[in-house]
């Protein structure tokens with residue numbers, strides 16, 4: 136049965152149920168008695184949970200004697216609402232929600248080892264140690280962005296797993312365009328860019344045997360409603376709000392992205408790597424003809440991007456020498 140799953144630190148089920156009930160009846164006063172009945176709490180504890188919600192920044196109006204209501208639907212990622220939006224879908228079955236955790240990738244990795252099924256989603260309002268690529272930190276301001284990770288158990292070889300990063304990028308590109316009209320640029324392999332600044336990133340991690348993937352986790356971070364970034368990021372990061380001048384409903388964007396990703400994932404499994412490479416190439420202009428510097432950790436060289444290999448690796452025509460396949464490393468555009 137679909138459920139909001141529980142782990143130490145996940146949002147209490149009663150709190151999630153209370154938030155969903157208030158959100159679904161925004162602007163309507165709901166009596167303490169009805170809340171108690173529909174959430175399974177005792178009447179005397181309803182006010183305590185309302186106080187909890189207020190502490191978390193949700194503006195609940197009203198009082199014990201009259202009942203409670205929300206003036207407007209808060210942009211909180213309630214797991215119940217996400218499951219309702221994704222009913223019957225792969226990602227609508229098991230959802231772990233945190234108001235705060237260190238990293239949804241860390242949690243998902245543990246869930247993978249613990250045998251959680253394919254499709255499990257871990258999401259957070261804030262991360263204290265969000266992981267980025269190359270050991271970097273992912274800035275995860277509370278309630279402003281989307282920070283979530285999905286668990287997959289595909290029958291793939293470890294070498295094919297990085298294609299899932301590219302696939303998630305393609306799905307995110309489509310979902311952002313459908314919801315906001317903004318057309319992001321995909322920078323191989325995992326960056327979502329807008330006007331030369333980073334809007335989102337994907338970090339895929341896996342547990343594998345030499346020839347077989349046991350599980351893969353795909354962590355997605357998108358800057359949605361941030362108004363500003365810390366000084367060290369302000370020149371290189373942007374958000375949907377900064378680019379469009381409008382707030383976006385994060386739950387809707389997440390639901391669109393996961394619906395799109397499920398479709399794309401199934402096509403990848405049916406049709407093979409060619410599907411991912413072709414989709415990625417169709418929405419990126421970065422993979423061909425861009426001047427880049429590649430830093431592999433052991434060497435650094437300049438060149439021009441020359442398309443993707445059939446396995447999804449970036450080809451670069453080195454200034455001094457042959458066409459090379461970039462297997463790992465940082466690729467930076469040089470203007």
Ligand code: BTN
Nearest residue numbers: 238240265266267268336354356
């Ligand atoms: C990158 O460096 O571009 C990848 C960033 C990935 C960030 C997301 S946020 C949700 C998930 N949990 C993490 O700790 N990281 C990923």
